[in-house]
Amino acid sequence: MGPRGTGMVTARQVAESLGVAVSTVGRALADDPRISPRTRLLVREAAERLGYVENLPARMMRGGSSRLIGLMLPDIRNSFYATLADALSACCDAAGYQLVFSIADSPEVEARHVRQLASARVAGIVIVPTPAPRPETREILTRFPHVQLLRRVPGLSPAWFGIDDMECLRAGTAHLIAGGHRRIAYIGGDTAYSTGAARLAGFRRAFSDAGLDPALAIERLGPPADARFGTEAAASLFEGGSPPSAIITGAVQLTGAVLQALAGCRRPGASEVAIVGFGDEPSFSWWQGELTAIAMPIQELAQACGNWLIERLQTGASIDAHAGTASARLVSYPRRD
Template structure:
């Protein structure tokens, strides 16, 4: 690799002069700058950021720590983030935790060793105490899920309100046996969504046994399929389904298609997230649309400001809109179409 020293030797000048010329320092004559730049270009010089970092400069890398990039919500976030950061000269590091706190910890160690400038993280249910320590030392922002030990810098969705609205939509249509399939209560989002589901039932004046919650790994398509299979076998199968994660929704839709369940006649369904494909599934999936782009640009802007301004910026958190209910054809009063 070419260094400033190589350039200096070739031009018969000092390393300092080369460095200053490349930094466009006002003290260097235009002629020298020109010669240095020319030589640098010819020799294919690329500054070594590791060396620069050792002089106290911070890195230009920001990490995104998420469960799984294949989840289209996260890939959308990654995309927006990447776009925003690139414009500011930052690079994006991608770390997948697979919702495993040990993997999360390993990643955080590496990110820390690499001295990333900032971290945007969707934390696992109960981050390892070392993970907490590591995060504390770096500007970070929690996304979606919020774990109290990680501070109050959080950017999320009003999960409670989102599921409340989704469920209320079914209650309003007269359903009295509604199942919720979502993530575990250990996850903050899981807990909130379940609470929203329960709130809607209660507000609708339904008895306690009207609702039924099936909780499990939220990132597993297979789990969605199995759960819906189990539910349908039940003699007192629900007449409506509310879903609490994108992956679960994908799994459930596949299974319902495959089993030829008539929606909404036999079963009403409200999904979570809005993927390409949800609009053309069966009669069109009624679903909770999420403000992905707003969230991603919000995150990017927050982090950029946090990294460029000196004082330990600390707006406590920003909750984004609860998501909008997109009503399509997959919901109807129990027993058939028509209200």
């Protein structure tokens, strides 16, 4: 209930509590530079104290901007993307913005969600894009400040924050080669994704750098978020007469699937295989065999991306070309850090 028993608190009631004009309240809440910082603070404190909920459409008609930032992810079922969302949410909240996220794993869903975010007049969008966004998606995104995260698609924002995917897989494969392994299998995402192409290139680069016969390498490529693919790919490695002594994966979901598949495999050599798994998930701690995780600074990456976008929203600067790249590190299980 409002201070006069009217249900919803109005801007007029906020203004009366401070002895200022209603227009001053509206401008203060819209961060109008004509209103002093002290008055803006007093208005916000009064609005919060009284429980005033601003009329967002009316605010935008007055020329104010939305305080919403959209985050578009292909998946939320693992801590990789969950950590991204959590870190970005904290970053936005600290700057006075609110993060809203959607899950879009196909160009069709992606287009629909981008359209809905646009109708909500979000201030900006952080997107992990599908491999081939529809023309509608590309056109709508040109109207909003947006940044690509992890994946990079030509024709979208030139600003991108991600992992050095090629180096991650090169270093992980080199680790196995240094340990004496030669027959190594890579189970990763297909090359339709920029991340999948770069990780495959890193795997092959390690063989080339070591001067090893490429025929020793085994490659299994498929949907990176499909656990069934990971399980079937791992099982298939031990059906022939020349199984690998080591496996490296190129996606968090595939790492978990491979571990599960090997745990249930009764074929010779399956339980002794060395694994370098993409991602450092708490759920991997049950594995008793040789496991090295490719751990990525996801929180730091998300915070850097969020801070970079928010700075441009606050200053009105255009989204220029930018590449923020984070490096991974190898962590042995059981965890020792």
